Amino acid sequence: MTAQLKFSNVTLGYDRHPAVHHLNGEIAAGSLLAIVGPNGAGKSTLFRGIVGILKPLAGTIGLGDLKPREIAYLPQSVDIDRTFPISVFDFVGTGLWRSTGLFGGLGKKAGRQIADALAAVGLNGFENRTIGTLSGGQMQRMLFARVLLQDARVIVLDEPFNAIDAKTSADLIGLVRHWHAERRTVLAALHDMDLVRANFPETLLLARGAVAWGATSQVLTADNLLEARRMCEAFDDGAHACAIDAARPRAA
Amino acid sequence: MIYDALIAPFIDFEFMRRALAGVIALALGGAPIGVFLMLRRMSLVGDAMAHAILPGAAVGFLFSGLNLFAMTFGGLIAGFSVALLAGLVSRVTEIKEDASLAAFYLVSLALGVTIVSMRGTNIDLLHVLFGNILAMDDQTLLVIAFNATITLVILAVIYRPLVIECVDPVFLRTVSRAGAPAHLAFLALVVINLVNGFHALGTLLAVGLMVLPAGIARFWSRDITGMMMIAVASAAISGYLGLVLSFQTKVPSGPAIILVAAALYVVSVLFGTVSGLVRQLFPGRHLEA
Numbered sequence: 024m025t026a027q028l029k030f031s032n033v034t035l036g037y038d039r040h041p042a043v044h045h046l047n048g049e050i051a052a053g054s055l056l057a058i059v060g061p062n063g064a065g066k067s068t069l070f071r072g073i074v075g076i077l078k079p080l081a082g083t084i085g086l087g088d089l090k091p092r093e094i095a096y097l098p099q100s101v102d103i104d105r106t107f108p109i110s111v112f113d114f115v116g117t118g119l120w121r122s123t124g125l126f127g128g129l130g131k132k133a134g135r136q137i138a139d140a141l142a143a144v145g146l147n148g149f150e151n152r153t154i155g156t157l158s159g160g161q162m163q164r165m166l167f168a169r170v171l172l173q174d175a176r177v178i179v180l181d182e183p184f185n186a187i188d189a190k191t192s193a194d195l196i197g198l199v200r201h202w203h204a205e206r207r208t209v210l211a212a213l214h215d216m217d218l219v220r221a222n223f224p225e226t227l228l229l230a231r232g233a234v235a236w237g238a239t240s241q242v243l244t245a246d247n248l249l250e251a252r253r254m255c256e257a258f259d260d261g262a263h264a265c266a267i268d269a270a271r272p273r274a275a
Numbered sequence: 276m277i278y279d280a281l282i283a284p285f286i287d288f289e290f291m292r293r294a295l296a297g298v299i300a301l302a303l304g305g306a307p308i309g310v311f312l313m314l315r316r317m318s319l320v321g322d323a324m325a326h327a328i329l330p331g332a333a334v335g336f337l338f339s340g341l342n343l344f345a346m347t348f349g350g351l352i353a354g355f356s357v358a359l360l361a362g363l364v365s366r367v368t369e370i371k372e373d374a375s376l377a378a379f380y381l382v383s384l385a386l387g388v389t390i391v392s393m394r395g396t397n398i399d400l401l402h403v404l405f406g407n408i409l410a411m412d413d414q415t416l417l418v419i420a421f422n423a424t425i426t427l428v429i430l431a432v433i434y435r436p437l438v439i440e441c442v443d444p445v446f447l448r449t450v451s452r453a454g455a456p457a458h459l460a461f462l463a464l465v466v467i468n469l470v471n472g473f474h475a476l477g478t479l480l481a482v483g484l485m486v487l488p489a490g491i492a493r494f495w496s497r498d499i500t501g502m503m504m505i506a507v508a509s510a511a512i513s514g515y516l517g518l519v520l521s522f523q524t525k526v527p528s529g530p531a532i533i534l535v536a537a538a539l540y541v542v543s544v545l546f547g548t549v550s551g552l553v554r555q556l557f558p559g560r561h562l563e564a
């Protein structure tokens with residue numbers, strides 16, 4: 024198993040405050056990894072680091088031969104301007120960015136791909152609706168359709184099933200399993216432990232640092248979850264500079 | 276009769292033909308830009324930038340009188356610097372662009388008027404503030420046409436990243452680096468088209484043929500392509516009818532054009548098919564599914 028993502032002593036945060044602290048480890052290519060942890064544990068922060076919109080304060084995130092722009096990313100709260108007059112079809116079509124680039128028109132083939140993606144998430148018939156008219160769950164389905172079109176080797180989903188009904192989340196989980204079967208690497212931040220146990224072979228329990236990381240059944244124990252919950256959420260404005268880096272100067 | 280009112284002026288007088296050509300070029304370039312300004316909620320930013328152009332054009336005027344190239348050059352420089360400054364300020368400090376731009380509004384206007392008055396007459400001042408599309412020479416017309424062409428070409432290049440940056444900026448950031456350059460190119464286009472409008476309609480009204488047609492379009496179409504078509508069409512129609520109105524009634528041409536656009540806007544607010552007032556009051560019976 025080759026490593027797809029490699030965290031070497033990664034610290035990610037905001038204004039020098041660490042939200043993910045000295046994380047080490049590897050994610051093998053083709054894994055299906057759940058990332059769980061209490062609110063404020065740093066799950067979203069870790070994802071922002073992986074897709075390259077947040078620079079690590081220290082350490083590195085190795086992507087192997089992959090470029091950050093080749094990762095499909097579904098953020099937790101999407102910053103979408105829903106009043107913008109764009110159709111579901113065109114919006115999902117932006118997922119083809121890598122093949123169409125700046126100019127390439129959406130030809131017949133692209134049209135078929137988009138239609139297939141919409142069908143895969145159960146949004147047939149919504150092509151010409153503007154995105155502002157979708158319900159929350161339909162919106163989420165549409166975002167999955169775009170991820171589908173991005174055809175990425177690594178897919179990062181931040182709490183993709185929030186406020187989604189059982190039927191829709193079952194459909195979308197099906198899609199995630201399908202990606203796993205296609206040997207793509209899928210990372211998902213989740214709060215529903217039953218869902219994680221049922222579908223994700225591996226889990227990272229995160230609480231600023233890794234509390235436990237490995238086979239899901241061994242990670243999601245009562246002890247570990249309690250340990251994770253003890254993590255303090257708030258940043259301490261009076262905190263001193265982290266000593267670990269000083270003791271081990273950035274030689275590597 | 277109708278022929279006399281609507282067509283004869285353009286057949287009989289060359290300056291009317293030239294004005295018409297100028298106004299159509301303005302519509303082609305400016306209206307799509309206006310649509311993007313509206314969709315990015317930057318209409319007032321556009322207005323403030325129109326004022327920022329004045330001191331630059333005025334400095335050009337100070338050095339070489341009502342010289343086309345000096346004033347264009349000055350206006351472009353001033354517009355670009357303000358656009359860049361405002362963009363930087365908002366990117367660095369998280370203050371919204373419009374807030375930092377609002378400060379330029381009054382300062383620029385006062386500065387520009389002062390500079391023009393230092394050398395020019397009141398006629399010059401009126402020319403700078405309200406333009407004079409009926410007195411356009413060939414050179415001005417060429418500059419306007421050139422700018423409109425450039426605008427359409429660049430807009431075609433940055434169209435997709437621009438749209439994605441409006442709808443879902445985080446997505447654009449994760450798939451491409453094109454976001455920031457596209458935004459800057461767009462600001463440049465805004466400036467170019469404001470300078471264009473400045474020649475024809477003057478500082479105070481330059482933004483009118485960009486913002487009003489966009490406002491009109493919003494009431495008739497739900498998708499962006501349709502909006503741009505309608506915006507261009509309504510800008511061209513306003514230009515044409517405004518020229519006719521100005522010819523028949525001696526209303527100055529710039530204000531006449533903007534007044535026609537404003538009238539179309541009011542009609543659209545009332546009767547537009549997309550959330551027009553009448554539509555909202557009498558929506559018709561609800562459907563089965």
Ligand SMILES: Nc1ncnc2c1ncn2[C@@H]1O[C@H](COP(=O)(O)OP(=O)(O)OP(=O)(O)O)[C@@H](O)[C@H]1O
Nearest residue numbers: 037042061062063064065066067068069099256257
């Ligand atoms: N933009 C930001 N600026 C400053 N601090 C932030 C920012 N975003 C997150 N934080 C802080 O970083 C820490 C980790 O946040 P993060 O969003 O990664 O948590 P999370 O694990 O995704 O939580 P949740 O389950 O609530 O989504 C939190 O303490 C949060 O307050």
Ligand SMILES: [Mg+2]
Nearest residue numbers: 066067099181
């Ligand atoms: Mg989160």
